[in-house]
Amino acid sequence: MNIDKFNDSIKACRFCFMCRHLSGVGNVTFREADTPRIRAAMLYGVTLDKSKLANADFIETIYSSDLSAACRFHCVNSFDENGMVLAARRDIVEAGLAPADVLEIAKEENSTEAKPKISGSGDVLYYIDPDSAAVASEARAFDKIMKRAGIKYRIAKGGNTGKVLETLGFAADSAKKATEFAEAINKSGAKTLVTPNPAVYDSLINGFNSCGVKLSPKAVHASEFLAQLKIKFSKKAGKVYYLESDFLKNYNSNLKFPRELLCKLGAEVAEFGTNSEESYSCGEGAVAFDKLRPAIVEKMAKYVEARADNPSSDKIIVASPYTKMQLSKHSKLKVCTLTELAADCL
Amino acid sequence: MSLPKDTYMFEMVRTELIDAVGADYVNTGDSDRFGHSIDYYWIPEMWHDRGRETKKPDFVVHPGSAEEVARVLKIANQYKIPVVTWGGGSGSQGGALPVFGGIVLDTKRMNKILKIDEESLTVTAETGIIARHLEWGVNKRGYSTMHLPASIACATIGGFLAHRGTGVLSTKWGKIEDMVMSLEVVTPCGEIINTLPVPRHASGPDLIMMFLGSEGTLGVITKVTLKIHPMPEARKFRAYLFKDFHTAMSAGADLMRSRLRPCAVRLYDETETLTHVKKVFGMDIGTGAYLVFGFDGREKIVDLEMEYAREIMEKKYKGRDLGSKGGDLWWQNKYKFFYPGYMFHIPQAFGTLDTVADFAHIEKVYWAMKKAVNENFPQARFIGHFSHWYEWGCMLYARFIFEGKDVPQDAGEAAELYNRVWDVAIREAIANGGVINEHHGVGLKLGRYMKDLYKNSFPILQSIKKALDPNNIMNPGKMGL
Ligand SMILES: Cc1cc2nc3c(=O)[nH]c(=O)nc-3n(C[C@H](O)[C@H](O)[C@H](O)COP(=O)(O)OP(=O)(O)OC[C@H]3O[C@@H](n4cnc5c(N)ncnc54)[C@H](O)[C@@H]3O)c2cc1C
Ligand code: SF4
Numbered sequence: 001m002n003i004d005k006f007n008d009s010i011k012a013c014r015f016c017f018m019c020r021h022l023s024g025v026g027n028v029t030f031r032e033a034d035t036p037r038i039r040a041a042m043l044y045g046v047t048l049d050k051s052k053l054a055n056a057d058f059i060e061t062i063y064s065s066d067l068s069a070a071c072r073f074h075c076v077n078s079f080d081e082n083g084m085v086l087a088a089r090r091d092i093v094e095a096g097l098a099p100a101d102v103l104e105i106a107k108e109e110n111s112t113e114a115k116p117k118i119s120g121s122g123d124v125l126y127y128i129d130p131d132s133a134a135v136a137s138e139a140r141a142f143d144k145i146m147k148r149a150g151i152k153y154r155i156a157k158g159g160n161t162g163k164v165l166e167t168l169g170f171a172a173d174s175a176k177k178a179t180e181f182a183e184a185i186n187k188s189g190a191k192t193l194v195t196p197n198p199a200v201y202d203s204l205i206n207g208f209n210s211c212g213v214k215l216s217p218k219a220v221h222a223s224e225f226l227a228q229l230k231i232k233f234s235k236k237a238g239k240v241y242y243l244e245s246d247f248l249k250n251y252n253s254n255l256k257f258p259r260e261l262l263c264k265l266g267a268e269v270a271e272f273g274t275n276s277e278e279s280y281s282c283g284e285g286a287v288a289f290d291k292l293r294p295a296i297v298e299k300m301a302k303y304v305e306a307r308a309d310n311p312s313s314d315k316i317i318v319a320s321p322y323t324k325m326q327l328s329k330h331s332k333l334k335v336c337t338l339t340e341l342a343a344d345c346l
Numbered sequence: 347m348s349l350p351k352d353t354y355m356f357e358m359v360r361t362e363l364i365d366a367v368g369a370d371y372v373n374t375g376d377s378d379r380f381g382h383s384i385d386y387y388w389i390p391e392m393w394h395d396r397g398r399e400t401k402k403p404d405f406v407v408h409p410g411s412a413e414e415v416a417r418v419l420k421i422a423n424q425y426k427i428p429v430v431t432w433g434g435g436s437g438s439q440g441g442a443l444p445v446f447g448g449i450v451l452d453t454k455r456m457n458k459i460l461k462i463d464e465e466s467l468t469v470t471a472e473t474g475i476i477a478r479h480l481e482w483g484v485n486k487r488g489y490s491t492m493h494l495p496a497s498i499a500c501a502t503i504g505g506f507l508a509h510r511g512t513g514v515l516s517t518k519w520g521k522i523e524d525m526v527m528s529l530e531v532v533t534p535c536g537e538i539i540n541t542l543p544v545p546r547h548a549s550g551p552d553l554i555m556m557f558l559g560s561e562g563t564l565g566v567i568t569k570v571t572l573k574i575h576p577m578p579e580a581r582k583f584r585a586y587l588f589k590d591f592h593t594a595m596s597a598g599a600d601l602m603r604s605r606l607r608p609c610a611v612r613l614y615d616e617t618e619t620l621t622h623v624k625k626v627f628g629m630d631i632g633t634g635a636y637l638v639f640g641f642d643g644r645e646k647i648v649d650l651e652m653e654y655a656r657e658i659m660e661k662k663y664k665g666r667d668l669g670s671k672g673g674d675l676w677w678q679n680k681y682k683f684f685y686p687g688y689m690f691h692i693p694q695a696f697g698t699l700d701t702v703a704d705f706a707h708i709e710k711v712y713w714a715m716k717k718a719v720n721e722n723f724p725q726a727r728f729i730g731h732f733s734h735w736y737e738w739g740c741m742l743y744a745r746f747i748f749e750g751k752d753v754p755q756d757a758g759e760a761a762e763l764y765n766r767v768w769d770v771a772i773r774e775a776i777a778n779g780g781v782i783n784e785h786h787g788v789g790l791k792l793g794r795y796m797k798d799l800y801k802n803s804f805p806i807l808q809s810i811k812k813a814l815d816p817n818n819i820m821n822p823g824k825m826g827l
Contacts, residue, residue, distance in 0.1 A: 012686030015384075015391050017436045017500035021478040030408045030454040030474075031373065032381030032435060041384060041394060042377065048397040061377040077687040274482035 001050070002087035002094075003043055009079040010047065013040035016079075019071040024279045025064055028299035033061045036071045036081040043088055053088075054097055062088050063102060064293055066300070067167065067286045068279035069250035082285070089169030102168050105288055109164045110173055114180035116159030118188050122152035124225075125190035125217060130158065132196045135321040141343035142196065142222065148346050149231045154190060163203035167287040175211040182208065186216040193217040194225045196339055198247035198320045199287050205252065221248060223319055223338045224257040227264060233345040236266035238315070240341070241308070243272055245319035246285035258319055261338055265345045272316070273307035280304045281318075282326035290326060301330035308333060317341055348447030349404045349427070356404065359425060363407055363449070366417035371408040371455065378406045382432055382450045387440035387791060388697060389761055395692045396757040403430065403444035408455040412530055412538045412568040415451065419566070420536040422449055422819045429534075430821050431562035433505030434476060436497045438698065439789025441509065441561045445823050453504050456568060459483045468527050470571045473504030489574040492519035496684050504567050509787035510559040514680055516734045517602075518609035518642070519575070521785065523558045530569035531557050534815035538568075556810065561787055562821040564814050581609065581642035582652055583673025586665030587634045591615045592709065594635035595732070597663040599705045601639060602735055604658060606651050611639040611735040612676065615712075618729045626683045627675040631668060638676045693750025695764055699771050700783035704739035707779030708732070712742055718774040723767060725752040734784060741784035746771070773798070788825045796826035 003010065013036045020026070026034040033039070039061065046052045053059075062085060069082040092098055098106070116127065126146075128139050139155075146153055162177030185193060193215070195201050204219035242262060248254040262269055272280065282300045283289030290297045304327060308314050316335045318324050327335045336344075349356045351374065363372045373379075383400035384390045390400050404427075409415045422429045428448030435442050444450050453474030461470040462484060469484050469491070477498045481491055494513040495501065501511070503522075507529070512521040519525070529541045541553045557567060588594035594613050601608065614622060619636040623629050637659075641651040659665040682688055690696035703711045712730060719728040723746070730744035746767055754760045772782050772795050782792055782799060797804050804826075811818075811827045 011691070014394075015386070015692065016686050017386065017434065017497060018681070018685050020434060020436075020500035021476050022499075030371075030452060030457075031378055031406075032432075032452070033375075033377035035381075038377070038381040042380065044394070045397075055376055057375040057377045060375075076682055076685045079686060274479070274486045 001047075002090040003047065003084060006080060006084035006087050007047070009081055009084045010040050010044050012077070012079045013037060013081045013084070014044045015041070019074045022070040022074055022278055024066040024068045024070065024283070024300060025296055027278075028296065028303050034064060039065060039085060040081060043084060046088075053091060053095060056099070059092055059097060059099055062092065063099065064296065065286065066279070066283040066289060068246045068281065068283075069285055070246070070277065070279045073250040074277060086167070086169070089167075090171050091169075093169035098169065101292060105291055106165060106168055106170050106173070109160060112160045113158060114160045114162070114177040115184035116156035116181070118154055118156045118184065120152070120154035122154050123191040124151060124153040125156055125185065125188060125193045126153050127156045127159075127193055127195045127200065129161070129195065129197050129200050131199070131325075132321045133157070135324055135337070138196050138321050138337055138339055141337070141340040144343045144346065145226065145229070145231065145339070149229055154188065156185065156188070159184065161200055161203040161207065163199050163207060164288045166203070166207050171211070174207070175213070178203070178208050178211055178213045182213045182215050186214070190217045192225070193219045194222055195219065196222040196321060196337065198245040199284065199322065202247040202251050221254070221257065221319070223248070223261045224254075226339065226342050227257045227261040233265050233342065235345045237262065237341055237345055238266075238268065239270055240267045240315045240317045241272035242269050242317045243280045243304070243323065244276070245323070246279050246281045248319055250279070250285070258338055261342065262317070265342055267317075267341070270309075280307070281320060281323045284320050284322050290322070297326050298330045301326050305331035305333055351404070355425075359421065359427065360405065362421045363405055363418065366421060367407050367409045367414045371410070373406040374404070379403055382406055382435065382442075382444060382452070385435040385440060385442045386438045387443065387789070388692075388695065388764060389440065390443060391692055392695070392760055392764075393757050396755070396760070398757050401443065401445055401447065403450040404447050406450045406452055408452050410455045412532050415532040415566050415568055416536040416538055418449065418451055419532060419534060419819070423535060423817050426817050426819060428822050429819050431504070431508070431566050433474065433502030433508070434497070434500040436501040437505060437509060437787060437789060439787045439791040441787055441789030441821070441824055443790060445790060451566060453502055453566070460569070462487055462489070462574070467574050468571050469574050470569065471503060473507065473567050473570055474502050477501055477503055477506065484574050485577075488577055490577055491525065491572055492575055493522060493525060493572075496681050503570060503572075507558055507567050507570060508561050510785060512734050512785040515609045515642075517611050517736070518607050521734070523555065525572045526554055526558065527571040527573060529554055529557055529567055531565045531567050533565040534817070534820045559787065561789060561825055563811060563825055563827050565820065578642040580645035580648045581640060582648050582670060583638060583640035583677050584652060584656065584670055585636060585638040585668040585672030585676060586659045587619075587631050587636055587668055588663060588665050589634055591635040593663055594637045594665075595709055597659055597665060598637055598732065598735065598740070600658050600662065601655055602737055604654065605737070606655055607641070608639045608651075608655065608735070609642045611637070611740075613637045613732040615730045617727070618731050621729070622683065622731075626688055627679050629668070629672060629675055631672070634666070636668075637665065638673045640673060640677065690745070690747055693753060695748040695753045695760065697746055697764070697768065698786060699744040699746065699768075699775070700741065700786045701744065701775045701780040702739065702741045702784035703780045708739055708742060711775050711778045711780040712744065714774045714778045715742075715744055715771045718770045719746050719767065722770050723748070726767065742780070744771075768792070790824055793824055793826035
């Protein structure tokens, strides 16, 4: 079984309480089951008795994890509860046990074209994935900055890196999408691929690597690209609250570039809520969480809103278009992405 | 009374519970019931490890207010269904286990900070809040509860109140019971009551103290007002190595008798000094007994207190000064031990023989327990440190550890071995002037010793229980009640 590779984490996490306070879903459902400890204990039961994998309620719980990886980032020994849940999802899928809602999303993902449509010219390729496309102002903001910088760039639109399929446990389908996506990008000859979406960034860096897919251009998140861009931002961003991205911080330890960019924009970054450890991303790590568990996502957004100093006036900055979408939909917080903030500071 | 899922009574009760707290907050699925069947007690962990079924509740409810708690308790009384209050499930005594099935009342939805009073320096909060979230909340305003236990990340404030818990700064700032101003409690019959608004008065016996340590047997604590304190300007630590445990204990006791006010004192016996100090704090200091202490508050006062304390350690007891670094490493790594990779873990069998005694008895208790464990269970290791210090004595955090190869695979036999260690060690502690225990509570694990401990005053506790909970629905089978 795939979970066998995570035996160490299963055995460590099953009786461990040390990251309970960071259970993004557990903190809004209050369910003990929505914590690393109980998920690991359930999966330990599966290692003893494989038939337990078929328990519909366990399966539902495994698909209710927000996969923020806040636990792994916090853990002094970096036990990988996140990896364990992803492996369990693969086992569920391979055993033909994926529930109807998961199959529905997978079907939709499988039906999309993996190869994006590429237009324009230049070494830089800006990739607008479907999630980022839903926040139209993101691409407009990037375009404004690039025009000011006088840089020509290409745009890739649509396509599918396989991230959603990977997260839901459809490893083979995901690898197929990744291969096709990479083929199209590699053919373009671009040197740098810029993505505004941290989930795509993680897919290109870690997901592709784990299924042996080679991507020729260097993949960077928009914050890294903009932080290094030689351009003057004349307006100061002022006081902002920055909500970390699961994929940038917890998955890739990338705390540096968003902060460098904020510094470049003259932002005074205030701490949001009471701490910098909890994930406030509304389930970014679980990628299609808004489709799979909309009621939980709504609660997560309200949880974030309740932690703002001044919910209706604070300037909240996020790295991820997904998080912006969820917070804008379910709360009165005023949210913009790093790119949008940068464009406003021109 | 346990209510199997396929009975109509199960549906009847479920309907009423949904009416009381809302459909979203009544869970009867396998994951939820399983999630509330294992706490931090070794026996259910081992039971699960061996592939045996753990005892599950029939319903898990998450009330959002004292009124909703009251409704749940009235339903439970009506049908005489056990109710087990569950905070974070981090208790090590099996206190939150639903041993007779019934309803688990999870408090975590009651998680709001209601008020920070900067005039009286108090915070009022619902008790289902995780201690870390409460601490972060008051930190943001420049205060601290000074309640910093190793389970801060997982335990609720209600759990600490119910177990009379403690944190690393207890020596100066007190245990949770020293921090409480007032409580709101829902009694077993569903009455919402409040204690007096201040903790010091001469208006009769103290109701706060009756509910503290009652471990969910006398009702559900739903709200608390706690003292808070400005963040100290300075907090400084220093550590010493003494030639043996006795000398270190004498130095520590002298420090407390001097009436200086350290915020924390820890003493590790020779065995723990060799293992723990090196493995967890990363200090290779050789043999002896490691003692660390600290002071906090205004920097000038801290420095002065430290100067006096150093005199005691160095001049009188000839301790080897490990400097402030030797102390800072302890502070920085104070929770590290509790993470897997450092902490004892199944297949090992281990337990914390938490005992408290005055200085006149504490060493005797240590040696008597050590001897009893070593003689009766030569395959086990016995280690100890002294954690929470008072003007009159301290807490012995003794541990026994069996390596996996020495623990029976059969779950029943393993439980029997485990219980025998407690029988031997705890009876020895009580016989030598120790009290079980200082902050972990009683729960399922130690309930059988309550009569030995309280002797002819135990019936008073039983009468209180009967008066408040005539149907014995609240956490039956715990605390020997
Ligand atoms: C890693 C780790 C480190 C620990 N370190 C410490 C430490 O430093 N200091 C310390 O004191 N303890 C420590 N403990 C033990 C544990 O955290 C405490 O006993 C804590 O008080 C339990 O709180 P909880 O919310 O998890 O309660 P639970 O385990 O859920 O419940 C414990 C008992 O309290 C009752 N209860 C819970 N909430 C309420 C309520 N609102 N009203 C009435 N009854 C209630 C339950 O019925 C049960 O009997 C540690 C535990 C772990 C796992
Ligand atoms: S990830 Fe680390 S801290 Fe979290 S449950 Fe696992 S072992 Fe504990």
